[in-house]
Amino acid sequence: MNANTTTKPRAKTVPRLARPPLHKVILLNDDYTPRDFVVRVLKAEFRMSEDQAHRVMIAAHTKGVCVVAVFIQEIAETKATRATEAGRAKGYPLQFTTEPEE
Numbered sequence: 017m018n019a020n021t022t023t024k025p026r027a028k029t030v031p032r033l034a035r036p037p038l039h040k041v042i043l044l045n046d047d048y049t050p051r052d053f054v055v056r057v058l059k060a061e062f063r064m065s066e067d068q069a070h071r072v073m074i075a076a077h078t079k080g081v082c083v084v085a086v087f088i089q090e091i092a093e094t095k096a097t098r099a100t101e102a103g104r105a106k107g108y109p110l111q112f113t114t115e116p117e118e
């Protein structure tokens with residue numbers, strides 16, 4: 017850097033506009049879908065590890081529902097629909113729903 021070079025001060029904070037509201041994807045328990053199938057769908061559609069997917073499946077199984085992840089509305093709805101459809105394609109009543117995060 018020579019003596020004539022000036023450095024422009026950099027802003028420390030990037031001003032942010034309002035963040036888009038997030039929506040939860042919720043997994044519902046049922047009595048028929050095999051546990052390993054639920055785990056497989058969670059891994060495929062939500063990119064979870066075996067461990068994470070197993071934990072979420074067990075939580076839904078024992079409590080009735082479990083929040084899988086949060087996304088902007090369009091992504092949440094697309095993923096919930098695809099995951100529900102994966103169960104339906106095999107004749108299972110597996111259900112994923114969405115709701116806005118408070």
Ligand code: TYC
Nearest residue numbers: 044045046049050051076077
């Ligand atoms: N309750 C199912 C069974 O016992 C397994 C299951 C778990 C299904 C979680 C859905 O969201 C679910 N085979």
